[in-house]
Amino acid sequence: MDEMLDRLCTIVDRHAAGRYQPSALPRVALYKDGAAPQPVAGVYQPMTALIVSGAKEIAIGDRRLRYDPASYFIATVELPASGCVKLDLPDQRYLAVSLDLDSERLASVLTDVETELPSAEPAFAVNPVTADLLDAWLRLLRLLDTPQDIAALAPLYEREILYRLVQGPQGSIVRQIARADSRLSQVRRAIAMIRDRFDQPIRSESLAEAAGMSPASFHRHFRTATAMSPLQYQKSLRLQEARRLIVAGRDVAAAGYAVGYESASQFSREYARLFGLAPSRDVKAQKPSIASEGTRAA
Numbered sequence: 001m002d003e004m005l006d007r008l009c010t011i012v013d014r015h016a017a018g019r020y021q022p023s024a025l026p027r028v029a030l031y032k033d034g035a036a037p038q039p040v041a042g043v044y045q046p047m048t049a050l051i052v053s054g055a056k057e058i059a060i061g062d063r064r065l066r067y068d069p070a071s072y073f074i075a076t077v078e079l080p081a082s083g084c085v086k087l088d089l090p091d092q093r094y095l096a097v098s099l100d101l102d103s104e105r106l107a108s109v110l111t112d113v114e115t116e117l118p119s120a121e122p123a124f125a126v127n128p129v130t131a132d133l134l135d136a137w138l139r140l141l142r143l144l145d146t147p148q149d150i151a152a153l154a155p156l157y158e159r160e161i162l163y164r165l166v167q168g169p170q171g172s173i174v175r176q177i178a179r180a181d182s183r184l185s186q187v188r189r190a191i192a193m194i195r196d197r198f199d200q201p202i203r204s205e206s207l208a209e210a211a212g213m214s215p216a217s218f219h220r221h222f223r224t225a226t227a228m229s230p231l232q233y234q235k236s237l238r239l240q241e242a243r244r245l246i247v248a249g250r251d252v253a254a255a256g257y258a259v260g261y262e263s264a265s266q267f268s269r270e271y272a273r274l275f276g277l278a279p280s281r282d283v284k285a286q287k288p289s290i291a292s293e294g295t296r297a298a
Helices: 002-015 103-110 131-145 147-166 173-177 183-196 205-212 215-226 230-247 252-258 266-274 279-293
Strands: 028-032 040-044 047-053 055-060 064-065 071-075 079-086 096-101 124-128
Touching: 002 028, 002 079, 002 096, 040 230, 055 096, 064 071, 064 124, 064 215, 071 147, 071 205, 079 230, 103 147, 103 173, 124 252, 131 147, 147 173, 173 205, 183 205, 183 215, 183 230, 215 230, 230 252, 230 266, 230 279, 252 279, 266 279
Parallel strands: none
Antiparallel strands: 028 096, 040 079, 047 071, 047 096, 055 064, 055 079, 071 124
16 A cells, blocks of 8 residues: 555645645645644534545544544544644655545445444544555546546546445445435534524524434434534634634634624633634734635645
């Protein structure tokens, strides 16, 4: 697998221009970065990510994960998270690639495999990479050098990557993305409600109703999937949006009020608890990273 990783490094390094860059391949993004002194926050969309050089440590709710070229990351719901690049050598670069998980394409893959609905599981994980998965990634990324072939061949290689994911350790949770009757889809309906109204008070009963569950069942499945409570999820979205507003020039207090806080002191306390520094100090230290990272991460 080392030879395939070396070839993947060469392709990603040649085509990636910065920390996050959409590619000519549908739903595929490339990443190139140096070591990060501080974690960078963002919202992980449903996707799978493969690191080909370097490593990354990520925090999602109360979970801490690390992945590197020997593994891949997968997220099947939208997740507020923070990540920090780790490099072993001074001249090493962080190189990675991600693929957004599309429910319609997953559904087409599921017509060819046996499906089942699992019990509650986390909606994210790090799993060992396989030679078959790397080979599918390599064939997909090679198309960046022959763009005339993308329209005809990219759907085939993307389908193989999805197939390998469905057959992998988190296959049962990946299958749920394409099934409207799955627990994961029910949780995602509540997540969509939180994201649409993150700056407003939301009753727990309303979220449970949107998910089609009892309040007790909803809280249990939501925490299992996201490693946080609905309130913690909403708070993370609020604070990340406030951080973005402050970087864009908004006054600290005004940013807090804009995302739903009624108390400036409470906003500052919770901001410092999440990001490690008071708003003005944190944004000054992180401004270049936040500006380029946006809400995408891998």
